[in-house]
Amino acid sequence: xxxxxxxxxxxLRDGFDIPCHELGPAAHHPSAALVGGLHGDEINGVFxxxxxADFLEGVExxxxxxxxxxxxxxxxxxxxxxxxxLRTRTWPFDKSDLNRMFPGSTLGETTQRIAFAVLEATKKxxxxxxxxxxxxxxxxxxxxxxxxxxxxxRQSARLFGLSAIMERSMSPVFTTTLMSSWKVWPGxxxxxxxxxxxxxxxxxxxxxxxxxxxxxxxxxxxxxVKIAEEDEESCLFTSxxxxxVYAEKAGTFVSDRQVGRWVRAGQELGYIYDxxxxxxxxxxxxxxxxxxxxxxxHPLLFEGDLIVRINRRL
Ligand SMILES: [Zn+2]
Numbered sequence: 001x002x003x004x005x006x007x008x009x010x011x012l013r014d015g016f017d018i019p020c021h022e023l024g025p026a027a028h029h030p031s032a033a034l035v036g037g038l039h040g041d042e043i044n045g046v047f048x049x050x051x052x053a054d055f056l057e058g059v060e061x062x063x064x065x066x067x068x069x070x071x072x073x074x075x076x077x078x079x080x081x082x083x084x085x086l087r088t089r090t091w092p093f094d095k096s097d098l099n100r101m102f103p104g105s106t107l108g109e110t111t112q113r114i115a116f117a118v119l120e121a122t123k124k125x126x127x128x129x130x131x132x133x134x135x136x137x138x139x140x141x142x143x144x145x146x147x148x149x150x151x152x153x154r155q156s157a158r159l160f161g162l163s164a165i166m167e168r169s170m171s172p173v174f175t176t177t178l179m180s181s182w183k184v185w186p187g188x189x190x191x192x193x194x195x196x197x198x199x200x201x202x203x204x205x206x207x208x209x210x211x212x213x214x215x216x217x218x219x220x221x222x223x224x225v226k227i228a229e230e231d232e233e234s235c236l237f238t239s240x241x242x243x244x245v246y247a248e249k250a251g252t253f254v255s256d257r258q259v260g261r262w263v264r265a266g267q268e269l270g271y272i273y274d275x276x277x278x279x280x281x282x283x284x285x286x287x288x289x290x291x292x293x294x295x296x297x298h299p300l301l302f303e304g305d306l307i308v309r310i311n312r313r314l
Contacts (some may be wrong), residue, residue, distance in 0.1 A: 001021070001022050001023070002019055002020070002021060002022075002082050003019070003020060003022060004017040004018065004019055004020075005017075005018045005020045005076060005117050005118065005121055006018045006114060006117040006150055007049060008110060008113070009210045011180050011250065012285060015080065015146045016081060017081070018078075018079060018081050018114065018117070018118075018204050019081075020074060020075060020077075020121070021053040021057070021073075021074070021075040021076075021077075022061075022072065022073070022074055022077040022212055023053070023056045023057065023060060023069060023072070023073045023075070024056075024060070024070070024071055024072045024073050024202070024221075025069070025070070025071065025223070026072065026161065026204060027071070027072040028070070028124075029124035030071075030072045030073055030074035030121075030122070030124075030125045030246075031071035031072050031073065031101065031125060031126055031129075032071065032072075032073045032125055032126070032127040032129070032216060032219075033073075033074045033075075033076075033121070033122035033125035033127070033128045033129070034052065034073070034074070034128075034129045034131070034240055034312075035049075035074065035076045035079060035082070035118060035122060035128075035129070035130045035131065035132040035178065036049040036078060036079070036130075037049075037076075037078030037079050037080050037081075037084055037131075038075050038079045038080055038118075038130070038132070039076060039083065039089045039090075039097075039098070039099065039132065039133075039197065040078070040080035040081075040082070040084045040085075040086065040087065040088050040089055040090070040091075040092075040180060041084075041087055041089045041136060041197045041198050042089075042131070042132055042133040042197045042199045043084075043133075043197070043199065044131070044133050044194045044195045044196075044200055044201060044204060044208075045077075045131030045192075045194060046077050046078045046084060046104040046219075047146050047200055047205050048131060048194070048205050048209050048212070049075050049076070049077040049078075049117065050077040050203075051200075051205075051209055052064070052075060052209060052212055052213075053056045053075045053077065053090070054067060054131015055209075055213070056073060056075075056222075059222070061137050064224075066224040067222060067223065067224040067225065068222070068223045068224055069221070069222055069223075069224065070221060070223050071220070071221045071222060073216070073221060074121060074122065074125065076118065076121070076122075076287075079098055079114060079118055080098050083098075083185035084267075085122065086253065087198070089197065090197075091111050091114075091118035091183045093110065093112070094109070094111070095111075096109075097109045098111055098115065099116060099176075099177050099178060100176045100177065101114070101115035101176060102115045102119055102176050102177055102178050102180065102181040102216070103115065103116065103119050103181045104116030104117070104118070104119060105173045115178075118178065119178065119181050119182075120244070122141070122178075122179065122182070123143055123181070123182060123184075123185045124187070125187060126186075126187045126188065126190065126279045127128060127187065127188055127190075127215075127219060127221070128182050128187060128189045128190070129189075129190045129192060129212070129215075130178050130179060130182075130189075130190070130191045130192070131189075131192045131194060131208075131279070132191060132192070132193050132217065133190075133193060133194055133195050133196055133197045134193060134195070134196055134197065134294065135196070135197055135268070136196060136198035136199070136298070137196075137296060137297060137298035137305075138196060138294055138295070138296055138297060138298075138306065139195055139196040139259055139294065139295055139296075140194070140195060140196070140209050140210070140259065140294045140299045141163070141164055141259040141291070141292070141293045141294065142162055142164075142192065142193070142194045142195065142204050142207050142260075142295065143163075143164040143165065143166050143192070143193050143194075143293065144157045144160050144162055144165045144166070144190055144191070144192060144234075145160055145165075145166045145167075145168060145191040145192070145193055145262065146165065146166070146167045146168065146190065146191075147168050147169070147171075147179055147180075147183065147189070147191070147192070148168075148169055148183065148187070148278065149167060152186045152188055153189070153190070154167075154277065155265070156215075156219065157190060157234070157236075158190055158234045159214065159215045159218040160190075160192075160211040160214065160215045160233065161210075161211050161214050161215075162192075162207070162211050162234060163209070163233065163234060163235060163260060163291070164234070164235055164237060164291060164293055164311065165234055165235065165236045165237065165239075166237050166293075167194075167236060167237065167238050167239075168229060168239055169239075170183060174270075180243060180307060181258075187275070187309075192208060193247055196297055206243075212246045213306065214227065218223070229263065235291065235313060235314075236314070237291075237293075237311040237314070238314070239288075241311045241313075241314055242293075242309055242311050243287055243288045243290065243310045243311075243312060244306055244307045244308070244309050244311070245269075245284060245286075245287060245306075245307045245309075245310075246304055246305065246306055246307060246311075247272065247301045247302065247303055247304060247305045247306075247307055248282065248303065249272060249275055249276055249281050249282060249301075249303060250282050250301055250302050250303050251272040251273055251301055252272065252273045252274075252275045252299045252300060252301070252308060253270055253272050253284070253296055253299055253300075253301045254271055254297060254299060255269055255270025255272070255296075255308075256270075257269050257270060257285070257292060257295060258292075259292050259293060259294060259295055260291070260292065260293075261291075261292050262289070262290070262291055262292075263286040263289065263290065264286065264289045265286055265287065265288050265289045266285050267285060267286045268283060268284070268285055269284045269285060269286055269292070269295070269307075269308055270284045270295075270307070270308075271284065272284065272285055272301060277302070284307055284308065286310055287310070288310055288312055289310075289312070290310040290311050290312040291310065291311045291313070292308065292309075292310055293309050293310065293311045294306075294308065294309035295307070295308050296311075
């Protein structure tokens, strides 16, 4: 069922709404809450969640007789509805970052009211998932991110079946994010980072769609899900395991490498060319063996730009 999480008016145009899907048996609060598009240019998450809502509606309609929704699920595919329409990361009217507005307020500016409505609708869910991407310059391997996790969260993170789980401490700088507001409440919170902003990577989206269905199956929200055999081993990485390569010179960076591959020390990952002469300035090689978890996709490099990130197995 579609309903509006929040309806807002605008000075000289029709009002606009933030719609959400509510699926499964009625309950006082959802058991699982999934949020996408806090950043309007992060299309992968919006696409994945809209497809998931369509799939779960199909489950409710009886299109998949072996599957049954046992618990209430709330899906907000795009919080920053105007940003998605205008292809901007931030809220278009005042350029504010919606993921720096939590916990929000009922009386504040529009973005404060949006944050408040999103938190109210999701905070009591036992399982909370927020989808993001990297910037439009960089591609991230689809991964689960945990922030100052509990043991339960560490265990549940494996239920997604994604190959990388990144553990971070809860930064005192980011106290205004949805994640930090969620962490105050009982229940488990996960952030999925999927690919690159500004574009849609179908393979990543399909992978994460399947991992969300597996997760809902394994956590008892959706009954009848066959456990996928294809799941890769999940590796837990802390921030100390990340090795980053930065550009020593400006130029054009080109690489045909794919994220999610294990690389060996010294393996060639791409080339930096002189943007005028076309000559190779630098061969970029892996400084260590590990999983290629992020790579730069915007070709134009300035000195000091991040080119690749590799995570070493602990
Ligand atoms: Zn984001």
